[in-house]
Amino acid sequence: MDPIIELVDVRKTYGSVAAVDGVNLAIAPGETCVLIGPSGCGKTTTLKMINRVIEPSAGTIRIRGRDARDLDAVALRRSIGYVIQQIGLFPHMSVEANVAIVPRLAGMPPAQRRTRAAELLALVGLPPEEFLDRHPKALSGGQQQRVGVARALAADPEIVLMDEPFGSVDPLVRRQLQRELKRIQGSVHKTIVLVTHDLAEALYLGDRIALMQRGRIVQVGTPAELLFHPAAPFVSEFFADHRDLAQLGLRPVTEIMAPPTRSLGGASGTIAPTGTLLDAIRLFSAPASGAAASQGSIDVVDPATGAAIGVVTPEALLGAVAAALGGDGGPA
Ligand SMILES: Nc1ncnc2c1ncn2[C@@H]1O[C@H](COP(=O)(O)OP(=O)(O)OP(=O)(O)O)[C@@H](O)[C@H]1O
């Protein structure tokens, strides 16, 4: 399928500083693509160039196959949903008015706007009869974020950009909002580009993750590709440095193994029952030479008897990683 968003050699420089230093990325319709990486690596700048809040210094951005420079910047911005951390709700306007800003600008009549706002509030889990006429100051942080998401969806955009949308809410509410976003995405199928610092959020929400460093994408791929096939030391270090992942070095693989009957052969290697989840990740990352592909599973073999007592699949390992990062058993 043709990409709906395409960045080709995109650069943004401020004086002698390259905030974004040659980014190439193609995003498919309906995909959730997460941009992650250290502070200052260029995530926000990349995102803002997609809806032309920032103009690139060089390179090309195509939206639905058309060069963004040929599109009207204001119309483009309104056609793309945008959610930011500091929500930016207008304090003097009701929730209904906040949600319906873009529909109002587009000339939608008031009665229809109220119906639309009510639908969207219900979608994000806020009973409309209770929330339509409230003002932002009478909402909790999590409720304000939900209104922010409802507003971004108001014009039914194909594309939604989210910059640390849940960055300012506490961890429990954050997990809940992530679950809700996943549920909403399951029914609206938008193309979402989401910036986050939260690796658990990236693994949970991202169909693909683009890991950035100093203005460049170091690797883009599915969560499993980044975890099991890191393209550079920076990628494995980014995962390994995460303090919540250290515990995986203390948990034996027997915790997540399936019965040996599930072994499909062509395994990525073997591991002793005392091996840890971190050892298993390393095995997947650097499969034994001769292994057909490291897509297979790892056999857990008793060193005393040589008998296979179980298998560890990449899916089981990825689930354990997501759960470890989620802290509360994972957002799922
Ligand atoms: N208007 C500007 N003028 C000069 N430098 C800028 C400007 N905007 C961003 N930069 C620099 O460009 C780099 C990338 O900034 P950007 O905001 O995209 O980073 P980020 O990955 O979103 O970081 P964070 O995770 O902290 O939000 C940073 O080094 C930043 O200081």
Ligand SMILES: [Mg+2]
């Ligand atoms: Mg940022």
